[in-house]
Amino acid sequence: MSFPLLTATAALPAIGAVATAAVPAAQRTAAKWLALLVSLATLALAITVLVRFDPDGARYQLTESHAWIADFGVRYEVGVDGIAVALIALTTVLIPFVILAGWHDADPLETGSRRWRPTQGFFALILAVEAMVVISFEATDVFLFYIFFEAMLIPMYFLIGGFGDRAHEHGETAAATQRSYAAVKFLLYNLAGGLIMLAAVIGLYVVAGNFSLQEIAQARANGSLHMATNTERWLFLGFFFAFAVKAPLWPLHTWLPNAMQEATAPVAVLITAVVDKVGTFAMLRFCLQLFPGASKWATPVILVLALISIVYGALLAVGQRDIKRLVAYASISHFGFIIMGIFAMTTQGQSGATLYMVNHGISTAALMLVAGFLISRRGSRLIADYGGVQKVAPVLAGTFLIGGLATLSLPGLAPFVSEFLVLVGTFTRYPAIGIIATFGIVLAALYTLVLYQRTMTGPVKPEVSAMPDLRARELVVVAPLIVLLIFLGVYPKPVTDIVNPAVKQTMSDVHETDPKPSVEAAK
Helix, strand or coil: CCCCHHHHHHHHHHHHHHHHHCCCCCCHHHHHHHHHHHHHHHHHHHHHHHHHCCCCCCCCEEEEEEEEEHHHCEEEEEEECHHHHHHHHHHHHHHHHHHHHCCCCCCCCCCCCCCCCCHHHHHHHHHHHHHHHHHHHHECEHHHHHHHHHHCHHHHHHHHHHCECCCCCCHHHHHHHHHHHHHHHHHHHHHHHHHHHHHHHHHHHHHHCCCEHHHHHHHHHHCCCCCCHHHHHHHHHHHHHHHHHHCCCCCCCCHHHHHHHHECHHHHHHHHHHHCHHHHHHHHHHHHHHCHHHHHHHHHHHHHHHHHHHHHHHHHHHCCCEHHHHHHHHHHHHHHHHHHHHHCCCHHHHHHHHHHHHHHHHHHHHHHHHHHHHHHHHCCCEHHHCCCHHHHCHHHHHHHHHHHHHHCCCCCCHHHHHHHHHHHHHHHHCHHHHHHHCHHHHHHHHHHHHHHHHHHCCCCCHHHCCCCCCCHHHHHHHHHHHHHHHHHHHCCHHHHHHHHHHHHHHHHHCCCCCCCCCCCCCC
16 A cells, blocks of 8 residues: 555644644743654655646546445545646745744733733644644545645634734724624624535435545546536535635635734735636636536636736725735735636636646735734834834845735736736637636736835835844745746746646546637738
8 A cells, every 4th residue: 555645644734733733831941843854854755745746647636535434435636737736835835934933922911911822722723723734635526625725724823813914003902893793794794605505516416426526527428427407506516615715815814814814924815816726626626627518607606706806806905005905906806817827718818827826825924914913013014014124124124025026016026927827718708708807917006006105115114123134944935935936036946837737637527628719810
């Protein structure tokens, strides 16, 4: 029997979470180092998965299948395609940086006070989220996916509500109230989506008789499983609604700004760079593969909603006073691009969307973590409380600028390639949608450059005059992310080579081919 590599990649952080939580309360530093070492070991396993994966091989590789709840056709089935491998790599790369960035975020607020926070719990919850996200990317049994798709809400709820941002303009009591509100709103929105998806999962079982993604997709492809048109559409909507909440797609997005505003910067990265990717990934893996006809039927409406997300998110980002809320609305705009690329039903669009998931995770992590370092120094999230930071902390300002330029998809940085592919892929089939979506780029330049101008340039405000520059630990967090942004901006081939074969198979699932150019190239 071969080594269960995929199971180990998900199980290691889960075991690490239990071990970290069990560290004695007085050994906070030991708990931090244990969590960091577990995350690095998980990264090593993910690199092994990446090395062993053959992009030109079978669609799902490193597969494992074991009986679980036999009476209901539920199996423990895992396997990865190129899209899943890329997102597992993204997740396991970011978690060590999240842990390092949050090294002091769960330290006691006041020695001997009731305002004590369990450091071990903070890092254990981060590892628990990592385990659940990884197995969500691996699961090829619909029921198995659903369990962890929902279960990850619990540790995220406690990370948002129990370990929120200490910087609040109205004091600790107001901060606690706002954290609680944001955590409950996050949980209720996502639970609502999950309950609707549960009904669809049950309906799928009634129609198909099992939960195996591969078996159901194969039966649909060879005609041995037939779904009535209305049945397929209702099941698609049940799945898509849950994924759209997680993604988040307008108008189901309103939980995200509150959650990112009240969470610590590392947890905000966990939300938008890691957890939310499960929603867009699932659209590709489950919606398009299981319900190809319904996916094409819903495409016009979904593209309009994605377009609204792009423009709406960017417009609201322009008017934000809070740094973290600005990044949250920028992410809503970016997720609109990702969803638009998925449902453009072109190879360029879906390749760009998958690459965008990876690049957005890196760029948002870089910008949000540097923003978190900035906020921790000043004790305020408000843009108006800053000015002239580049004169007293030039390295911090420089990394903040690179993260911002990546957010606006500057050529030469990683998000540019993915955004370009999404727009090209959309324009070839839906030119009007593609043209309007380009306004999102203009607005991104506006909110990013205005943010930098107001916080980093101009006269030095007295409150930031003694602000220290990035420390060694913070540089270790930020520098690799900047290197990745530049490397993938110049040379995205390592990622595209992995994801493109999976994208072509997804296009085959929905029986779509790329539109032919209206003008033939000159010979």
